[in-house]
Amino acid sequence: MASYLDAGALVTSGIVLGGSYTEVLALDAGTVGVLLGLQTLMFALGALCGGRLGDLFGRRRVFTLSLLLYAAGIALLIVASPLWLLHVGVVAVGLAIGADLAASLALINEESPDGHKGKMVIFSNILWIGGIVVAMGLSAAVGSWGVLGGRIMFAHLLVVAIVVLVLRFALGESAEWMAARRAADAPGEPAGIQFSRAGQLFRAPVVFSVVALGLYYATWNLGASTMGSFGTFLWTNLTGGGVAEYSRLSLLGLPVGFLGGLVFMRVVDRPARYAWFAGGSALILVAWALPALLGANRFTLVAVLLLSGLGNAFCGEGIYKVWSQELIPTLLRTTAGGLTIAFARVVAALAAFVTPAIALADPALLFWLLFAFTAVANAIGLLWVPRLPKARDLEDVPVVARLQREPPPPTADPDGAGDQNR
Template sequence: MDSAPTPARPWRTALLAGMASFLDSSALVTAGIVVGTLYAEDMGLSDGQIGLVLGLQTMAFAVGALFGGRLGDRFGRRRVFTWSMVVYAVGAALFAVAGGPTPLIIGAVVIGLAIGADLPVSLAMINEQAPEGKKATLVVFSSVLWNIGIAVTMLLSAALSGLGATGGRVLFGYLVVVALIVLGLRLTMRESAEWQAARRAVEVGEAVRFRDLAQLVRPPLLMGLLATGLYYAMWNVGANTMGQFGSFLYVNVGGGDVATYSLVSTIGLGVGLAAGFVFMRFVDTAARPHMFAAGSAIIVLAWIFPLVAGFNEFSLLATLLLSGLGSSFAGETLYKVWSQELFPTLLRGTAQGSTIAFGRVAASLVGFGTPALASASPALTFTGLALLAAFAGAIGLLWIPRLPGARQLAAAGR
């Protein structure tokens, strides 16, 4: 039930569906920059209001992923990721025209729901439409698009920041335009052939072994759900710490300045993009486990380095660059691939939506206490992050490879 004719132009599908990752990273970074700086002064936003807007966006993302993945399994990939673009455009437009905290809060919830719902469904679409031997490659391409989204946003924000709040409105207006273009192009796409075949089998009364939600929380699928959920959550705590609090750590713990951190972050994006393209070349080969092991080791090293070298500008910049490089071969990149390979068609979006939601909520909750803990004890903070990264690597090396894939499960049920 998990095999189906593959349509032509899989790269086009990968690009249009993968724009979920581009728009996801663009929305998160744009909101952080604009709400935290450009709008804050113009609208007189308090620290609490800024935190509320950005926190609600993260929580809405988790809720959107949870329900969007399930809706995609029930009603089709195309339907969900078409409507998600409409909702995304509405959320970005609210941010663009906001004159105070209330529309910002509404916009944060709306855009968070949209990008959350879009991501698991779009990744399932990419995997199901890709040819054999290229499925993981095209899924990893979505991670490359994620980095491109961040890079484009950083460049635009650098060019527009001098305009103050007007620059922020232009940034969100740009997201509205991109979302509408993607919507128009997605309307020309067909539904996933694999999903259609699976649904057709259900409709004509054929036995489809894995299709009910209850089966996801029972063996054997439960093991895959636990493994990918724990892996993603443990890795994501570190990634979220560097993403949200990297500049805070560099300035307040390392004694550096924001300008230097921003420059090195831009360089790091370039390194991550290059590494992502390299990984695309090998992810569908026997080299994948070795590259994952190397990436996992680099991530652990990133958090250990300041413990050995001391908490200074150099060591924290090394953490930034090493964690970005390692995550190009591990982290969310491999999590996305595993989430397609381990779950059958009619539960694939539900499973990934659930684990995305779990990972984002876990990182968000830890984030509430990160600034205080890092200021009180940097050593304890980095030790905890290193341990989480090590546990995540162990899950990816020792547990996930032993789990049966979706095709093995389907074959066993015949």
């Protein structure tokens, strides 16, 4: 449900702040860009801090406390007036969803059985789509109601957050994390990546996985973030359509992505994953090429929704989440997840400050930029990531290095034959 709530908050903020609240609260394009960019920056900061805290103090504590902050921030966004409450609300929600994501993904992965870990992470991503579907559905129903409609959309998130918070108190801590923590705290030099060594993230070979994950997620996410945060803005300003109309059209692509995610769950833990990833990546490129070549109109923007909805089921957010669990050792997992999420969100936040202006001045340029960044992401995912070592291999790197440094044990054999035999 972390994924459901996080996606719901991001999409609802984009719809409400970019549409439902705009006229009554006199939000111009610059203010909308600042609010959504600020939320994204706080997402980054929350992921960075929450990720490290998840490795230090456990996954459960982080995502329970983050949900309390989430509920408080959503409550402020419901109130909405005066304007400064919107700023405080987006800060609180951004921090909460950032801290929540890395810790919850790690718990899902670590508590899933071998051979099904990728499947369960992808299932969490399907719930991410579920959060988008419900937000879009509510917008289709109440998006034309102005401030009242926006408050209803945020109220839905508050109710779900309270229910999930109550349920979360019944969850236990990650057994895998607790075992790794005990091993790291044991007397002597523990096996694997050590508990206190966050600096290991910036040393070979772990650093290569961190850089690849960060670059892939950041470059892919620019397109997803643009449509998630500014889809309503693009539709209303470039095509002359309405908020509720865009929300209804958006629902066309989401069931396609949902069904695609169910298919990907069946193959994500198998070698066939690579071919499905390549196909999904190609669809995303086609999606951005259409408005770049044919212009941003109703037909091309609907095509973007449909093609990206299907393509993203096999690449992008979902596969990043799987890789972030597979490639990073246990006691660095949420730290690395928070770091790469933070990097991607900072890039998206910087882009958010100028996206409305670029869209109004030169729509074709905006979509060509998204096409180029997606091409970079595809190259990283297809050519670099498959060459990276898995976490289970990295866990033993410090041990191997230590054994290589140590001299052979003393022996009573004067001619050294015993050492040779060993």
